[in-house]
Amino acid sequence: MWPPISMESPMTDASTVFDAWWGWPPPVLDPAGPYAESVTVLAWALFAMGAIVTAIVAAALFVAVAGPPRWKARLGGEHTVWIMGIAFPAVVLTGLLVWGLSLTASLTDPITGREPRIRVTAHMWWWDIEYLDAAGRVVRRDANELHLPVGQPVVLELKSADVIHSFWVPNLSGKEDMIPGRTNLLKVQADRPGRFGGICAEYCGGPHALMGFVAVAHPVAEFERWLSGTKVGAGPAVAQDVPGTVPAVTRRTPTAVDAAPQVGARDGQALFLANGCAACHRIAGTPANGLSGPDLTHLAGRLTLSGGILPNNRGTLQGWIADAQSIKPGNRMPSYDNLSAEDVAAIALWLETPR
Amino acid sequence: MTTACKQPPQTRHDLDEAAIERGSRLVAEAGCTACHAFPGIGWPRGLAGPSLLTFDGRGPIAGTLPNTPANLAAFVRNAPATKPGSPMPAMPLSRSEARDVAAYLYGIADD
Numbered sequence A: 001m002w003p004p005i006s007m008e009s010p011m012t013d014a015s016t017v018f019d020a021w022w023g024w025p026p027p028v029l030d031p032a033g034p035y036a037e038s039v040t041v042l043a044w045a046l047f048a049m050g051a052i053v054t055a056i057v058a059a060a061l062f063v064a065v066a067g068p069p070r071w072k073a074r075l076g077g078e079h080t081v082w083i084m085g086i087a088f089p090a091v092v093l094t095g096l097l098v099w100g101l102s103l104t105a106s107l108t109d110p111i112t113g114r115e116p117r118i119r120v121t122a123h124m125w126w127w128d129i130e131y132l133d134a135a136g137r138v139v140r141r142d143a144n145e146l147h148l149p150v151g152q153p154v155v156l157e158l159k160s161a162d163v164i165h166s167f168w169v170p171n172l173s174g175k176e177d178m179i180p181g182r183t184n185l186l187k188v189q190a191d192r193p194g195r196f197g198g199i200c201a202e203y204c205g206g207p208h209a210l211m212g213f214v215a216v217a218h219p220v221a222e223f224e225r226w227l228s229g230t231k232v233g234a235g236p237a238v239a240q241d242v243p244g245t246v247p248a249v250t251r252r253t254p255t256a257v258d259a260a261p262q263v264g265a266r267d268g269q270a271l272f273l274a275n276g277c278a279a280c281h282r283i284a285g286t287p288a289n290g291l292s293g294p295d296l297t298h299l300a301g302r303l304t305l306s307g308g309i310l311p312n313n314r315g316t317l318q319g320w321i322a323d324a325q326s327i328k329p330g331n332r333m334p335s336y337d338n339l340s341a342e343d344v345a346a347i348a349l350w351l352e353t354p355r
Numbered sequence B: 001m002t003t004a005c006k007q008p009p010q011t012r013h014d015l016d017e018a019a020i021e022r023g024s025r026l027v028a029e030a031g032c033t034a035c036h037a038f039p040g041i042g043w044p045r046g047l048a049g050p051s052l053l054t055f056d057g058r059g060p061i062a063g064t065l066p067n068t069p070a071n072l073a074a075f076v077r078n079a080p081a082t083k084p085g086s087p088m089p090a091m092p093l094s095r096s097e098a099r100d101v102a103a104y105l106y107g108i109a110d111d
């Protein structure tokens, strides 16, 4: 499971979307909020009904094959067919339908317009994430990581930049398609802080299976701080203990000093701009303003790389830049094997600067 | 007797099964796999660094350092400081985790 959240040193706690799928209970059976909860309750109820009916049928089959003649005669009588074949299913299925519809009615609760809004745009094979203010302006642009305040519904505007994708964080809600040219609204809510795995649930070509993200639910005050861009590490230390995790404090984070022998006097920003990275990536406050790849402004604070699939640290970052195609075959970023290891290290060090 | 030119397994290094097990998890968790292929890990198998599928635990570490478990552990944790000029970056491992990773690597060599 996830190591504890620590905004102070996200690079040390890195964990990937895959971590979220291990262990028991699996995320689909482990709702963290009301919308996922009702789906899970319904799923268990249907499973229980199915199990009961299967048991009744098995018992009837046993009687029909090996029961005493008197029971057999009863089982084959018209009476039994009326009751077990028609009345019982009619009553049970009607009951389930009414109960199921009332249980899941909350999934389509009207949207008041006062909920925080986040626009999630799926790209082959990553997620563009924009946090909107009440007027619909983008206040923060990020990628591959969805931050949410705990205990309140959040409305997601789901879009696609290319083909049909599907948004799914099993702990938080059911799936919702992301369709080019449309905006689908989905309400999600997390009632406990934690990190949850999200994936694309609609085959979208090539490395579809490697298109994930991490959803991070924070207490409201911490979320506000994060959103307002308070620098990583500022404010009171934030760390929740997620049960069953090992504190990551014994880990060290590679520092700028570690990279110094490789980087020397190289200028990461100049290399980033000179090698065409800026044509696809945006970094606020620099000339880099490309839109066809993930926004890298807040890369330093991100837990994962390239769609939730790798922990984010100096090593994986350099590995990704040098040879993205071996890691995520078919993705839309070229492998930069024309760069020297030192140039890659300089770019990585510059990208790691908190902004 | 195909192993005649190698010393038999177990005697080349002290194999600590628990450390090997922890080390094999750590290489995936820390993301060493982004640049190296490891036996038993199907994905990712990055190619930016040398494949370790046939790591044999012999010869100087990274071509220059005396081959000791302490050097191997120091190298996987902070390569640039251990072997000046190494293109491999420092990795987020504690000292004890680095020893586990070294044990795991020597374990590959003994397979």
Ligand SMILES: [Cu+2]
Pocket (backbone or CB within 6 Å): A122, A125, A164, A165, A166, A200, A201, A202, A203, A204, A208, A211
């Ligand atoms: Cu997709």
